[in-house]
Amino acid sequence: MRISRRTFAAVAVALVLPLSACGSGGDGGGPADASGKVEGDITFQTWNLRANFKPYFEGLIADFEKKYPATHVKWIDQPAEGYADKISADAAGGTLPDVVNVSPDLVAPLAKAGLALDLDKAAAPYRSEYLDGAWASHRVPGLSGTWAFPWYLNTGPLFYNKSLFEKAGLDAGKPPTTYGDLFADALRMARSSGGKVATLANVPTIEDFGRYGVPLMNKEGTGFAFDDAKGVELLTRYKELYDAKALDPQALTATPESSGKKFLTEAVAMNPGSALDLGNFKKQAPGLYKNIGITEQITSTGHVNMYVMGVMVNSRTRHTPAAVAFAHFVTDAHNQMSFAKKVAIFPSTAGSLDDPYFTKEDGTDETRVRVAAAKSLKNAVNYTPVLFSEQMKTALRNEVAKALQGKESPKTALDNAVKACDQLLKQQG
Structure with a gap:
């Protein structure tokens, strides 16, 4: 998958296998x-x-084939557009490759259809090589097993505009660290700017409910639960922000790209990002870059959100030892570290984040972001449930919009969203 904050944050198209593939x-x-x-x-x-x-x-x-001379690996790369559809077609047609790059939401239907190898059984000796949260990210509620090796990870800080904080009478050296602080600062900034400067540019997503400490699913993984009192509380606070223009009025239709542009043009004061964004700020908005503040993701759980990619082994491969060995080789500590030094991503292997590359400061903002992100990833979690499809995300977003516009109460909106998501979950089989 294309490696950038936007593509990590973007939702992969939900994969629905034909009934003939179910198992x-x-x-x-x-x-x-x-x-x-x-x-x-x-x-x-x-x-x-x-x-x-x-x-x-x-x-x-080449290194793998040198280590195992009796093997030959044919590399196939698919474009980002239509990737989920391609996997679905291959799964239905019996042409799924032996080793496949997947995200957690893509592996779930493959595991349900019996097409993903259970690595808890087939690769048990390798389990301890990976971070706990990363290994757990490719588990599927209702199934016993782990269905892909964790590969590269990403997360990022919150960027904030120090100048806008100062103009609002806020201490630019003390950005919000709790949700209470965030909401208070946002309301103050909206008031001081006459509603011209919002603090946030995005409506709450399933990840935000997770970070706030809302239970997202029941323990059995058979239904969603984000309409509880804490979920209603979060949406109610966002409604307050929206009414005060502390949440950008265009947030209802915002994309990661449009939110990023709002931050670049200094129309909003805070935006999530990664080390990749700093270079863009330097080139596209040098004035903003001079006033960039960097702080941690806000969370009530003590765990930041991680985005994770994985490598799945086709359970129907004719060469299971070779496929498992190669999937492990791609994701082992040495090769993940090599890959991480070519692009701003992070390895999922235990101990790798203690390498000086991820711990030593050199005075640059880029390194500061990399070091902070690496530290937070050690106990980060993937909040987005693997069963939460694109259709479910749309259902939640639509109901959140109704609540923010005052068409429904936050409680009714979330009840409706849970009902819609539960119905879609049943359709997944």
């Missing part, structure tokens, strides 16, 4: 035993990575 998780047609000889021809599919990283992957494959 029970872990009942694939291939052997689950990965302990045999590593040999045979396998295919490896990535998600829009060839254009920028062709030399890296060609070298990676």
